[in-house]
Amino acid sequence: MRILISGGAGFIGSHLVDKLMENEKNEVVVADNYFTGSKENLKKWIGHPRFELIRHDVTEPLLIEVDRIYHLACPASPIFYKYNPVKTIKTNVIGTLNMLGLAKRVGARILLTSTSEVYGDPLIHPQPESYWGNVNPIGVRSCYDEGKRVAETLMFDYHRQHGIEIRIARIFNTYGPRMNIDDGRVVSNFIAQALRGEALTVQKPGTQTRSFCYVSDMVDGLIRLMEGNDTGPINIGNPGEFTMVELAETVKELINPSIEIKMVENTPDDPRQRKPDISKAKEVLGWEPKVKLREGLPLMEEDFRLRLNVPRN
Numbered sequence: 001m002r003i004l005i006s007g008g009a010g011f012i013g014s015h016l017v018d019k020l021m022e023n024e025k026n027e028v029v030v031a032d033n034y035f036t037g038s039k040e041n042l043k044k045w046i047g048h049p050r051f052e053l054i055r056h057d058v059t060e061p062l063l064i065e066v067d068r069i070y071h072l073a074c075p076a077s078p079i080f081y082k083y084n085p086v087k088t089i090k091t092n093v094i095g096t097l098n099m100l101g102l103a104k105r106v107g108a109r110i111l112l113t114s115t116s117e118v119y120g121d122p123l124i125h126p127q128p129e130s131y132w133g134n135v136n137p138i139g140v141r142s143c144y145d146e147g148k149r150v151a152e153t154l155m156f157d158y159h160r161q162h163g164i165e166i167r168i169a170r171i172f173n174t175y176g177p178r179m180n181i182d183d184g185r186v187v188s189n190f191i192a193q194a195l196r197g198e199a200l201t202v203q204k205p206g207t208q209t210r211s212f213c214y215v216s217d218m219v220d221g222l223i224r225l226m227e228g229n230d231t232g233p234i235n236i237g238n239p240g241e242f243t244m245v246e247l248a249e250t251v252k253e254l255i256n257p258s259i260e261i262k263m264v265e266n267t268p269d270d271p272r273q274r275k276p277d278i279s280k281a282k283e284v285l286g287w288e289p290k291v292k293l294r295e296g297l298p299l300m301e302e303d304f305r306l307r308l309n310v311p312r313n
C-alpha cells in the first residue's frame with residue numbers, strides 16, 4: 001500500500017511513519033513544509049527504498065498516486081497556530097480541500113486528525129463525539145478550532161457528495177519523545193523547565209484539566225481507525241484527567257523535586273476542562289490507551305535529556 005502522510009515530519013506523524021514502515025508492504029510518502037515538523041524526526045528513514053520525503057505545503061495542490069492519506073498537516077501547539085492565524089485557517093480549509101481533491105482523483109481513503117478543540121470550552125464532561133461543542137467563532141483560538149470544524153465538514157461533504165472514504169479522529173492532548181523542546185504545550189514546557197532547573201509555569205487558575213495520551217497509543221488508535229470500517233468522528237485520547245497543578249506536581253516529583261511551581265497569566269478562551277469519552281473507540285476500534293502518565297513522562301524525559309544535553313546525575 002502507498003501511504004501519504006501530510007505533516008509527517010511532526011512528532012505524531014514521525015511516530016506514525018515508524019509504525020507504518022514496520023510493514024514491508026507499505027511505501028510511505030511524507031509531505032511537510034517544516035513549519036513545526038523537522039527532517040531530524042525522520043532521519044532514520046531518509047534514503048530507505050520504501051520511503052520518500054517531500055518539502056510541500058498542503059495549501060498547494062499535490063499530484064501523487066496513493067491508496068491512503070493521513071492528513072495531519074497543521075501546527076498544533078496554541079503558540080504556533082496563533083502565530084499566523086490566517087495561515088492556520090488556510091492550512092485547515094485549503095489544505096483539507098487539496099487533500100480531499102487528491103483522495104477523490106486517485107480513489108484513496110483519507111483520515112483527518114481533527115482535535116478535541118472542536119468541543120471548545122465544553123459544557124458536557126467527559127466529551128462524547130455526539131456533543132457539538134461550545135466554541136467561540138471569533139476568538140484567538142478560532143483559526144484552529146473553527147478551522148478543524150470546517151475541515152470535518154469538508155470531509156463529510158466530500159463523503160456524501162463524492163463517495164470518498166473518510167475517517168475522522170478527534171485527537172486529545174498528546175505527548176511523547178520528539179516534541180519540539182520549544183513547542184509551547186504544557187507537557188514539553190514542564191519537562192524542559194524541570195531539566196533546566198527553571199520554575200514550572202502553571203497558567204492560571206491551574207484547576208483547568210487535560211487528559212494526556214502517550215504518542216504510541218495515539219498512533220495505534222489512528223491506524224486502527226484508518227483500517228476499520230467506521231467513518232468516525234472518534235475520540236482518541238487517554239481519559240486520565242489531571243489539573244495543571246497536578247501535572248506540575250507530578251513532573252516535579254518525577255523529574256526534579258527541587259524546582260518551584262509558579263502561577264502565570266493565562267491566554268483567552270483556555271478550555272476549563274477536557275476529557276475524552278472513549279466508549280466509542282473501545283467499541284468500534286477495540287482501542288484503549290495503555291501508557292499511563294507516570295509511565296509516559298519518564299520516556300519523554302529520556303528524550304529531552306539527550307536533546308538538551310542534561311545527563312542524569
Ligand SMILES: O=c1ccn([C@@H]2O[C@H](COP(=O)(O)OP(=O)(O)O[C@H]3OC[C@@H](O)[C@H](O)[C@H]3O)[C@@H](O)[C@H]2O)c(=O)[nH]1
Nearest residue numbers: 076077078115116171173185186189201202203208244
Ligand atoms: O507552560 C504552560 C503551558 C500551558 N499551560 C496550560 O496547560 C493547558 C494545556 O495547554 P496546551 O498548550 O498544552 O494545549 P491545549 O490543551 O490548550 O491545546 C491542545 O489541545 C489539543 C490538541 O488537539 C491541540 O494540538 C492543542 O491545541 C492549558 O490549560 C494551558 O493554560 C500551562 O499551565 N503552562
